[in-house]
Amino acid sequence: MDHSDIRIKRVAAAIGVLLLNPVVAVAADEAETLRQQLTDIKQQMQRLQHTYEQQINALEQRLDGLELQSEKPVATTTSPVIQSTGSSSNSDLKIGLSGLFAAGGSSVDNDALEGLQAGAHDPNQNGFTVQNVELSIGGTVGPHFDAQSSIIFQIDADGETVVELEEAFFTTRSLPWGLQIKGGQYFTEFGRQNAQHPHTWTFADQPVVLSRFFGGDGLRSQGMRASWLMPADWYSELYLGIQNPKGETVSSFLSAADEEIGGHTLIDRDARDLGDMLYSARWLNGFDFSDTLSMNIGVSGLWGPNASGTATDSAIYGADMYLKWQPTYSQRGFPFVAWHSEILKRRYEAGDPGDPARETLKDWGLFTQAVWGFKPGWVAGIRADYATADGDTSGDPLRDTRKRLSSNLTWYPSEYSKLRLQYNRDWTEHLADKTADSLWLQLEFNLGSHAAHIF
């Protein structure tokens, strides 16, 4: 109906142009334009007529179907009945709004918390944090494409409302040979956690090493990737991607100018050619050991330029593992045990050749977390984080040696909401006290379309 309205307006506008602009008709080339417009109007009228005919037909069919249904006796025979499909729209648009809020505090002040809770969607305030309000819209575009987008609303530490286009991309539906192309703005498929949206995380905040390598928002950028479902006897998929290397969501590469990494001030550097793009690769494998035990295991790599010089490069490598156990009988998906670990290593060339401060920064880190859904709606979790770097980095909140232990308890009152209490204990070199304790209460709600059940 919306389209028809727009068409009517267009036709009206075109007629308006015809009536109000007699001068136009004088020039010969403009007469051509008019003829064109008339043809357009005719076509549009025909299209309108066609659309309405279709709609009337559809309505008639639905009426017929309804009459049939009301005549039909209630299921008492074994003769099959085929129902009319009865769907009023051919759109499968899914719209959802998810809100994620936190309240809590830490033994350190807000300035120190910025270094500890470095994720942009982490609870990072003594008091209340609006972590993430996400509007997601997705659906099928046609026989060949699906598309989806997530728009994030957030209130930052200064009380300013921030709007981000987190993701907007298409994926192909029907390429042959197990191929799929994805394009647009999207989270890079590196490891398991990076591509997950904050409301699906098992902990209230993102792992330390991911905040260090990929920044507060996770690694995402504009680009394309192809993936290939390989013809193996188990699930095996290869992802190869190319993305823009520049922006504040591409930390470790051409991230924001004037920021610092290991004492090197970043310059404003652009990608000049294909060699300056961000390249990613991931190989993911999935195994079912039995009806109750499944595992994913993957390795990922990233290669691209960095902004510490005009010819400097970064590389990040990672390995990830996810193991899930669920007993033969389970109520609403419970009980279960899931174990997720990732290890990442970064090699960062800092400073151009000839620069006396030139060095290669080597960082690495890991996290391992286990969650136990012990009864329907209840999940307990424990996580260990570790991150460090070569050299003396003890004063740098993003490169010092840091250990963190977290435990949490989550209650899902229904499929569409959760309440989570999380305690973090930090041991970190850059803080005066060397330790910090934080306690967060997190609440999430989901409105709209049913969220996907992630394995």
Add this chain to the structure above:
Amino acid sequence: MKKIVKIFGGFLLLMPFLSSHAELRVVTTTQDLAAIAKVVGGSQIQVQSLTPGTRDPHFAAAKPSMIRHVFRADLLLAIGIDMEIGWLPPLLQSARNSRVQPGNPGYLDLSRVVPLLGKTSGPVSRAMGDVHAKGNPHYWLDPRNGVRMAEAIATRLGELDPAHRDAYQQRFKDFAQAIDSKLQIWRTQTAQLKDQPVIAYHKSFIYLADVFGFRIVDEVEPKPGIAPSAASLSALVKHIQDDAIGLLILEPYYERRSAHYLNEQTGVRIAVLPQSVGAFPEINNYIELFDAIVAALVNSKGK
């Protein structure tokens, strides 16, 4: 280099032929659908269920191994009406198989061929719990619907594989006949339940009640998908006593504590009903499922 490109290109071109197969590959979201498809498809098809009968299919997650099955499928059978909404859409998106996308001949939603019960009229809100507004999705628990599903599957198999159309139709007719004669027996065996009030754990047995003529008057869950509380259980105790309700039915995967508590308070009998083929290891096909359900109903005990 040229040679490598040629070999690689040739391999890519050959791939669709290498993976083609004489038998139709049928993938189903539940074991009940697989069981019916197996009866109708016989040796002409290969059947794989994505979820086991021991679990509630609504709460499955899209596992990578499922992607492989759907990728290779010629026909995907689904329960529909939001039963698989949490995992089938993302799975279809990852599986990159246009044959089995909704709207194409390789996708069959069986909710379209059965008369659905429990459609809600009037406003629906999530405050009411997990309400399936489009109808109750547990329709395979009526053997008459099993026949309807089998016919739709036979018809679709015949369209995808015209060479064996008659075989599919013949097997469907045999199946319909077997169910017809079994239904008489099952009804006789459960005659004592006719018009009796029964309590179910979850709103999942309304089709079973419809076929065997008992009345489900209440649920252990205060709202669909919401766990019972002490208050809701004591209200149930009163309801059971006031209406002299004699039987409580539940699926094997639900917690038993609430049922045992109600039994202790009121003496209501408990029947653990297999809700799907495969729910117990000895249930291998659709007819055995109802044999087991009827046996559990008839032999329901105090504890």
